[in-house]
Amino acid sequence: MISVGIGPLSLSIGHLLLVLAFVVALIVGALTGRKRQTPVSGTLADIFLVAMVAARIGFVVRYFEHYQSDLWGIIDIRDGGFDMVSGLMAALIFTAYLMWKHTAKRRALGSAVAAGLITWGFTTGVIALIHQQTQGFPEVALTNLNEQPVRLETIAGNRPTVVNLWATWCPPCIREMPVLEEAQLRYPGINFVFANQGEHPESIRKFLMEQNLNLSHVLSDRQGQFGRVVGSYGLPTTLFYSAEGNLVDTHLGELSHASLARSLERFDDADDTPESN
DSSP states (O other): OOEEEETTEEEEHHHHHHHHHHHHHHHHHHHHHHHHTOOOHHHHHHHHHHHHHHHHHHHHHHTGGGTTTOGGGGGOGGGOOOOHHHHHHHHHHHHHHHHHHOGGGHHHHHHHHHHHHHHHHHHHHHHHHHHHTOBSOOOOOEEOTTOOEEOHHHHHTTSOEEEEEEOTTOHHHHHHHHHHHHHHHHOTTSEEEEEEESOOHHHHHHHHHHTTOOOSSEEEETTOHHHHHHTOOSSSEEEEEOTTSBEEEEEESOOOHHHHHHHHTTOOOGGGSOOOO
């Protein structure tokens, strides 16, 4: 499962697990702090905020070359660009400082943070293990724009493959298309497949012409089966398959040059490096 639908919204599993860990920390902090009359909910919120800001800063620093032409993109967190190592380190350092400064809160705060980290680490590990064991492309009925059946295995040809699930009515899908179009040229050793969800080939062809997009491997999934099979309930969704056909990464929401570069790092094939100019 990649995402969970909540009414008209969808939330990635990664973000959902993060929220779950924060809720667990709040509960443990409330129960532990009640005994000593030392509320820590506000302090936990501060730690969470510091962690998120640090995670964003760490990501931007790591992939700054992709933001140089669009500095406003640094604060556009819609691309999901967060470096969890930076966030975790900042959270631990800030927690240690708060525990040193507020001795009365040490036990409640330490218990809450530990519970949250254990919850996040365990659930994230389980999800990662499930993804690592996911092999092969899903069996869904796909056609090209001439309505001829197409198999993903044939397109993949033992090369890393990026599958983008999208629709013409989806604004973030439209915004990320130029990023993916450019990536096709920059990474010739990787297949890029665009599986439209639920629309007629003629509507797709008209959209591509209007947007002046030159995309390879544009397919139609008229029944929208791909998203359901892989457990994605939001668009756009991008899936990254290794040369062996294993699902190595997923991304829910709009891709930026930086977030796409991070996901492509999961491919370790020698042919995946960009062509030199």
